Amino acid sequence: MRLENKNIVVTAAAQGIGRATAIAFANEGANVIATDINEEKLNEMKANHSNIETHKLDSTNKLDVENFCSSLNNINILFHAVGFVHHGAILDCDSEEFQRSINVNIYSAYLMSHSLLPKMIKQKKGNIIIVSSAASSVKGVPNRFIYTTTKAALNGFVKAIAVDYIKDGIRCNAILPGTVETPSWEGRVQMADDPEQARKDFISRQAMGRLAQPNEIASMAVYLASDESDFVTGTLNLIDGGWTL
Template sequence: MHAGGVHKYSSTDFIICGERCTMGRLDGKVIVLSAAAQGIGRAAAIAFAKEGAQVTATDINGEKLKELDSVQGIKTKVVDVTKKDQVEALAKEHEHVDVLFNVAGFVHHGSVLDCEEADWDFTMNTNVRSMYLMCKAFLPKMLEKKSGNIINMASVASSIKGVVNRCVYSTSKAAVIGLTKSIAADFIDKGIRCNCVCPGTVDTPSLRGRIQAQPDPEEAYKAFMARQKTGRMCTAEEVAYLCVYLASDESAYVTGTEQIIDGGWRL
């Protein structure tokens, strides 16, 4: 029993006046994220809400996004984060935001010789420009409060590791790492921190779709599994656990970092 009659029951449960009260790791935090309809974005949105956050989950896939409407703590909105007007409108709807999580991305398959200008432009627009637009729209609100937390989705396939047939994707994710470090350095003395998450191979609907699109899906799957040093792929939920940590005050002294979660793939 501690002073004031409060007994710590566990890391999240407290007994107050004889009643157990659950305190989430993200209680009271307002979080906005993109690409929440499936995969890592969806898992993170649910994990954030379960920890007590007020979550605005966005995506361009309205049908899939609606599946989150039943989750307490989540409100959904169809937003194309590559469109400046839609991003600015989204920012105006929020008086303040504690955490911005930029997840939207696209994986192009091929070397530089397989990458047409349209592929390059589409990938950079989706993977990098969208984050630039979101950061530029929401950062002023964070600066007003002298408090803010930005998380960007990067990848081990970037400046961290050269990966076969991931030319423009890896280039875009290296740019995300650079953007992350730049924001962290520019605003470190203004209460802002910025980190990026760098997964390896994550078992998501996007990955499964890319495997099925290959001429020989079975061989494509075997190729992905062959590079998994742990013998399995990462799950979206495992990445979401890391995102909860970065979104929480537990990581208050962490900024400008690449948080690698790849099962040792880069080794």
């Protein structure tokens, strides 16, 4: 029960890292509101985890985010996992694709944090955890131009919030996963010309010779959400199986 009395909003909670983290938070005693655009998968989750509340929410929709956040009381923690992987170098990324990634990967984090921070400041305690990536300011990865760019921005985003609100009792940290076996990762494998080769390539670039599982990222999230990490703020927490060694 490391998260008893914590009220946590989780975004992108219908699958992958967000889902595993929402479940891990609830298992540690937190009151979890799991949000996502995928209502069907949220309902599935609710059916299997009656201690998790769910809410359909597009984290890029200003009005919806503001309405949702204003309906909440006593939120202590935001775990923000919304993100989209565009495949390609800069010359493969047109203006529309560029804007889409900025919107999904950065603007969503801004909207959620901007709407929840005032509530956290009022309580003199709050905690924002953003899912960034090792593919960011830490590591250049081929064909991840706009993804890497937006995740690098999120690394700056957490440091900016951490420094501006430290005196208000707010902590803000990022988690930087390597490659995690999630439904969207599986989708990227299947989209390759040779999916079996793509799967082998993804795994062979991992120093440990395996991918991470979503629950391994959730373990780090539980630590960052708990009071055990009370002295931790503005940090970029790599969890990449040695990918960046």
